Amino acid sequence: MSAPTTARPAPAAPHTGAAPHPWRSELRRGIAPWAGVAVLLTSAVTMGAKAAEWQGDWAGTHGLLRWTTMLVLGPLVAAAGCLQGGREARRGTGDLLRQAVRGRPARTLAALGPLVVCVVAAQLVGAAGVYLATWPYSMGGGPTWGHGLLHAADTVLLAGLTAVGFVVGRVVRWRGAGLLVALACYVLFSISTYVGTPLTWLTPARQPGLSEDVPALWLAPVIAVWTGGLALTVLTGHTARRKLLALAPLVAAALAGTVLVQTGGDAWRTDPRxxxxxxxxxxxxxxxxxxxxxxxxxxxxxxxxxxxxxxxxxxxxxxxxxxxxxxxxxxxxxxxxxxxxxxxxxxxxxxxxxxxxxxxxxxxxxxxxxxxxxxxxxxxxxxxxxxxxxxxxxxxxxxxxxxxxxxxxxxxxxxxxxxxxxxxxxxxxxxxxxxxxxxxxxxxxxxxxxxxxxxxxx
Known part of the structure; x- marks a missing residue:
């Protein structure tokens, strides 16, 4: 007579639920939310320190906010993008990710997309807050559609600088690369602002010195194509298998830059008000x-x-x-x-x-x-x-x-x-x-x- 056997429980069925979306993980545990908070706080502190110089004047608010976006937030988001791009190299997981099923474009989108979304959202919220702060003390008038479209073009600038910083972080495996990228952005924008040549109009936040001028409606899309085209060229050249695809945004950026140089201050007109x-x-x-x-x-x-x-x-x-x-x-x-x-x-x-x-x-x-x-x-x-x-x-x-x-x-x-x-x-x-x-x-x-x-x- 054989000894009785103990019945073993059946193994648990494998978990069939979908894996969490990469963006969800980035938004919960990545640097994207912190980058957005940094952009929002930096904008608030920088603009708040000079509140007496813009609060009440719509044109002054617009001008100072755009310069702050370019000279302060631009280097900040470029450094954040570089930090995000160099994350795999710091963790030593670069070789493992290259063996993954997903290609480089998908991996880049998963790592870069949440960061860009948080940065752009924070910039828009900060801009809205600044305009709300100037509204109770308004001297009259108000921003035009052209002014609003230029702020939309500034979001393209920030997104592009984030992407360029990300690519630099992927290519340059040095922990101090982010600081150099931020410094390079600040120096480039600062020098281009004061160079007295037609090329000065390529500076994204460049505008005439008189606050009474208002931009043409077509100016913001041209600036967006100029800055976004350059950034997309760098990003496409890094991620795409066919590098020739990077020529399309590069040509678009060159055409937009030519328009900016040739028109110069003609893209601005005197406000009838x-x-x-x-x-x-x-x-x-x-x-x-x-x-x-x-x-x-x-x-x-x-x-x-x-x-x-x-x-x-x-x-x-x-x-x-x-x-x-x-x-x-x-x-x-x-x-x-x-x-x-x-x-x-x-x-x-x-x-x-x-x-x-x-x-x-x-x-x-x-x-x-x-x-x-x-x-x-x-x-x-x-x-x-x-x-x-x-x-x-x-x-x-x-x-x-x-x-x-x-x-x-x-x-x-x-x-x-x-x-x-x-x-x-x-x-x-x-x-x-x-x-x-x-x-x-x-x-x-x-x-x-x-x-x-x-x-x-x-």
Whole structure:
């Protein structure tokens, strides 16, 4: 009689579930998400450090954001791509992967695709956040479709730099290659920016110096073909079995580059909103360009005291005008140039005038000193200036401070001249309102005509 046998359990059926997608693994355990976070944080810190210079000005926001994308984010993503490309060499798995069923293009897409997606997504989110930050402080106007398309072209630039860095990481098996790639990108873009040749227009973020210009709609696709074609040439030459396939994107990039060089600044035109004026109903009127229409109320508030002191004076200019593009304020035209709002950070910060007193003082300077060959203000110049803009510190409003400044020169003539000016300022303020208005009108009319002989006495 044989011994009983113990029944063994049947072996488990092999797991038939699909293997996780390579992109899922890269997004969970690779550097792609961290690269996206780095791009987002770098953009936020770089733009935030200069917020006073762009927040409120759509054109300034657009320009600085594109330069940040090229000069800061570009080297960063190139280094990230190089780090990703050299991963197999660092791990020693290059020979094993070359024996895999998947070809080089599929392996490259699996390793590079998630990184590009994260980088581009982070750049778009950062750009949207920057524009949202400038919106509450907008001076007026807004970005055009051409501006938006250029940001789309910038995503092609970042994707291309990531791909080029990836190829360098695959070819150059040195741990410090990423740092050199980032440095090379920064130097290349920086030098090409300041080279005074038509080739400068090949720089992806190149644009005219005047912020009033807007790009043509066809410019962004051409830039995308230029930068994307070069990157695709490098990537195709590395991954494709038939290297001649790399000639197609190379030819497309060459044609796009030729268009950029030949057109140059002609791809940009003056924004009509920078030429149209909007005015208030005060006297003299204040007129600003449509791009800065939200500054009309702050400017009127800053010049309220000046308008009040000029009330009733005959022969005044009709309006204070922000100098629009293609228009020059000239004497005798009934216009006086308004102080400039841009570049931001001095007169205007986050949609507000930084100092109403200084703004009124500068407007008074334009009123008293038109473009004369020689100033016609005479000895009463400082007296009138102090009366019209008394809030500014460097005038005769504070007699003690004025005499102290005069004594610093160490000359009795300067002290005597200051005492005389103080007496005349008191005399001007003591005049009856109608007589003072008539005197100011006569003085300002003579100053606007650059006629020193017609200046009234006091």
């Amino acid at each position: 920078a030429q149209r004026l909007v005015c208030d109903g005060g006297a003299p009127r204040i007129c600003v360009t449509e791009r800065h229409r939200n500054m009309l109320a702050p400017a009127g508030e800053a010049l309220a005291g000046l308008r009040e002191r000029l009330a009733g004076a005959p022969g005044l200019p009709e309006r204070f005008v922000e100098d629009p593009r293609g228009h020059r304020v000239r004497r005798g035209s009934g216009e006086v140039q308004l102080p400039m709002f841009t570049p931001l950070g001095r007169t205007v910060v986050r949609g507000e005038l930084t100092d109403h007193a200084v703004f009124a003082w500068e407007a008074t300077a334009a009123l008293l000193f038109p473009d004369c060959p020689e100033p016609a203000g005479g000895e009463l110049e400082e007296v009138v200036w102090s009366h019209l803009a008394p809030a500014h510190q460097r005038n005769l409003t504070d007699p003690a401070a004025a005499l102290e400044r005069a004594k610093r020169y160490g000359r009795t003539e300067e002290v005597a001249r200051t005492r005389t000016a103080l007496k005349k300022l008191d005399r001007l303020r003591a005049l009856p309102e109608a007589e003072r208005a008539a005197w100011l009108g006569a003085y300002l009319s003579a100053a606007q005509r650059c006629d020193s002989s017609a200046l009234p006495t006091l």
